[in-house]
Amino acid sequence: MxxxxxxxxxxxxxxxxxxxxxxxxxxxxxxxxxxxxxxxxxxxxxxxxxxxxxxxxxxxxxxxxxxxxxxxxxxxxxxxxxxxxxxxxxxxxxxxxxxxxxxxxxxxxxxxxxxxxxxxxxxxxxxxxxxxxxxxxGKDTSGKQGYSKPNSSNNSNGSLASEKQLNLVKSLLKKKVTGEWTFEKLHQGLKQKLNTTVDMENWTKSQASQAIEILQSDKKDAAS
The missing domain is CATH 3.30.390 (Enolase-like; domain 1)
Structure with a gap:
């Protein structure tokens, strides 16, 4: 069997x-x-x-x-x-x-x-x-080739993240705050994971989406 x-x-x-x-x-x-x-x-x-x-x-x-x-x-x-x-x-x-x-x-x-x-x-x-x-x-859902994902280090590509997205990112970050890991330290760690120097207020929808996925799927600290 x-x-x-x-x-x-x-x-x-x-x-x-x-x-x-x-x-x-x-x-x-x-x-x-x-x-x-x-x-x-x-x-x-x-x-x-x-x-x-x-x-x-x-x-x-x-x-x-x-x-x-x-x-x-x-x-x-x-x-x-x-x-x-x-x-x-x-x-x-x-x-x-x-x-x-x-x-x-x-x-x-x-x-x-x-x-x-x-x-x-x-x-x-x-x-x-x-x-x-x-x-x-790297492709759209219709199977067409040639689509490039926006560069996460440059917020000039793609529209800015929605207020709903940013509020969710902030909420998830706040849940990870400890005596050692402040909100700002976690924020900086998340930026490193996204390979960007841009603060979350100016993230694109793509960057915010990646941040949410990281925070919701990673059981460890966002800055680890």
Missing amino acids: TNIYQKLVAIRKTIDAFTKDSESFGYSYVSGSQVLHKIKDKMDELEVVLMPQVLNQHHETFDYVAKGKEKTDFIVTGDMKYVWVNAENPEDKIEIPWQFMGQQDDISKAFGSGLTYSERYFLLKFFGVPTDSDDPD
Whole structure:
């Protein structure tokens, strides 16, 4: 009988590169439907089940001003794990620790979007599928060649980041502040990761999108 590791390798072999086919809050991303479509048939064929388990959940409110109006968002975070199960032998399984976080103007939507985002990036990172400039970002979703990703060290390319994006970056940075790591120190560390000397207020949408992805997927300090 094929074990769970062998089955997951077989699933991985069916996946090629993804393209960023959806957009939200001014940044592009790989849709969850695209990810699941790539692996669902092979999972069914090999009888592999993926079970998400939420271990704990925390929430807080984030107040900000957008277009002159006061707004309040809910930020939901928590620890979880994903469990790959071999349906032919349920004792044959793999448990992987993970995290989720979401921000919306409604707490239930924040929780739901956090789980959706978490699942998408779990699958991308688990299977090691390229989504960076070396593959899908070097072309558009219609398959046309010749598109170049904006240079992250120069904010003259691309439109400026939206207020929503910047507020989310600031909120995620604030959650990482400690006695050793001040907000400004974290900010400088994030700029280094983006290979830019430009402060976040003048980032492009692409830079802000990269910053959000870094902060939401990296369990370690943004400046480490």
